[in-house]
Amino acid sequence: MSDLEIRPADSDDIPAIVAMLADDPLGAQRESPDDLTPYLTAFRRLAADPNQHLTVAVREGRVVGTLQLTVVPGLSRRGATRSIIEGVRIHADERGSGLGTRLIEWAVAESRRQGCRLVQLTSDATRTDAHRFYERLGFEPSHVGFKLPL
Template sequence: MDAQFTRTWSYGRTMTPPVLRSAAEADLSAIVDLLADDPLGRLREKPGDPAYAAAFAAIEADPNQLLAVADRDGEIVGTLQLTFIPGLSHAGATRAQLEAVRVREDERGNGLGGEMVRWAVAQARGRGARILQLTSNNSRERAHRFYERLGFERSHVGMKLDLTG
């Protein structure tokens, strides 16, 4: 599963290319920090909450989950999660759900996010998924353009029901 990026970085700094690998428990704090590093994440994430450790353990134990990090010299600079969903629709097709794609602020704009998504596409294909889908909050217009540049199409209306209230 681990694969080193082969892209030539577009900005002038000399850097070691990141390695995309399975997340380890030691990465959890950095992952949560990435999730909290935007206007929506600041409202919903709670760095330091012990619930993240239980969630990580559940993800790690589930063979249909792939939580990955982009690691550059021991620093977590990105993360994503893939969930594989077996289904009957589309002649029994497996879907891959892409979630929580985040790149550390000082790494944004250099192509890392695109490399991570292309890697996720390859992982989904490698696991036999026929569809890769994602949801993105309506307010994330830049993210929508990013995904469209990578070939994703707006095809559905997503809806959610908050079960906590």
């Protein structure tokens, strides 16, 4: 994977990122690749926040993976800073290539560099393959999550 670049996303990457977000049964229900306006608005907010790291993996000029890393200062755990990994997606052509592992390893290393003492993520309860993947990388299932749509 020496031809792989992991870098901050830019606005030109948004169509490819949104396409990957929409390319699964759950994403197909909640994403709208035909109208990028809300995604570009969100990207501007992310780009302006130094604690947000929207990241892409690029091979041969093509975006083939993405994730968002959020750094969260906090009081719990003796004032520990933590990071949250979200929106991990790998292009269908790249699944099984080790790219997901590389992206998560990047996120963990960046979390350490940012002084985080904990990395956490959530995964939809139906994504059992993803759960096995995260457990292979050392993540432990530890909490029950709740959501309230607004």
